[in-house]
Amino acid sequence: MIDFKGYEWVFWEGLQVTLSVGLATIPVALLLGLLGAWGKLSRNPVARLVAGTYTTVVRGIPELVLILLVYFGLTLALQDLASWIEGGASTVDIPPFPAGVITLGLIYGAFATEVFRGAFLAVDRGQIEAAQAFGMRRSLALRRIVLPQMWRFALPGLGNLWLVLIKATSLMSIIQLPELMRMTDVAARAVRLPFTFYFGASLIYLTITIISIVVLQRAERWANRGIRRA
């Protein structure tokens, strides 16, 4: 076994924060993704423009730049707002955890938009027509027919997003969130064994990836139960 000089606990502490950030981001990204997909497929040109701009901008800019932009930009904006309200210079600090969840949610919401859009289009048109023939309104057909089936088509794409997202949480170390990478960094500097510690951290990320892949495969099998396969 690798000798971590009694600093094994940093991995455990960091892992908890990494998983919390990742899991907390999922609902934000899913919500934004559904909204974005709705906007992209909407008949309303304004909604289409907003959703299109959102995914274009987010997917064209590196995550690191977006994280720094949102984190420092949000801090500055809140600071200006606070000093405008209170009338004096005031300092605002956004805690890194919510800042990280908001930023990652914004980024992966754009990718989820594309996944949901594809999944929506993958649902058989004939079924929607059939729902209309039964007299269902668009919203009812969406709730009863499209949404339950969308998940099955969206699951592989969302699974991939989760794998990318959990690795992207390492970028949160740059805004001082004490997640796995940041904790490893601190310990590696203290003990002066950078290779040992970063390698240990990389094995933990690898383990998360392996477990996620197994769980996702099971989820896909579960979602596809009852579907005939050629």
Add this chain to the structure above:
Amino acid sequence: MALFSLLERNIPFFRDTVRPALDGACDGVQEGLRSLVGEKSAVAFRFCDFVEGAWLTIELTVLAVAIGFLFAVPVALARLSRNPLLRWPAFGFMFYFRGTPLLVQIFLIYYGAGQFVAELKSVGLWDGFFREAYFCAVLTLVLNTTAYSAEIIRGGILGVPFGEIEAARAYGMSGVKLYWRIILPKAARVALPAYTNEVVFIFQATSLVSVITLLDLTGIARDVISDTFRTFEVWIFVGLTYLCISYLILYGFKRLERRLMRHLQRHSERTSVPRVSHAG
């Protein structure tokens, strides 16, 4: 600017004529911008630095993609090989570099090398290589994109219809000729859309080299912000620059894709506007 310093050291013409001309042009634009928008704009004030940063970003992308592609084809072939001595190392390499964050890989190579200074010195890899953030960045980006590209190429090779391979075998082709004439050209077409995404991804991923002190576009931005505190202006300018280059890369590869797929288009489609695919 590792590439520039290499050129400067070895080609006098470059040092005496090209570099000063480029610098002069850049300074001219910077002066123009300053007089246009005034001293208040951090971007106009440090325009030359931003140009150098963007150059480093593009240089790292081109190096990583070019070298990574050269490595990726043999790794993909090894991954598909029936020989377990080839297959398992390729699988392990690809799994490790695809399953861990790039940031960890960069730290592992750049800071991690510091743990083995004596060993690296004894083989002569310390002073000219692992000590320099630039080479560590290139090495990490190459390893990372090799792993991802190999997976894409593997998918492309598996996507070649078996009938085509059978037909080629019936013509008596085998081994290298079968790969070179039938499998690889077809696999390239199958894999191209996914590979396009990988190039854009690695272009954006180069922004991570700023955390190991390199002054790429993101590194310059952080430097300028810490000098001027003009956070919004600088990040929006840099973000838009990344955005433009990302979509230029996408556009270039779309053109290439259309060229490679020419034989599949009917004549009427060739002249009409191509359908844009938004598939991630």
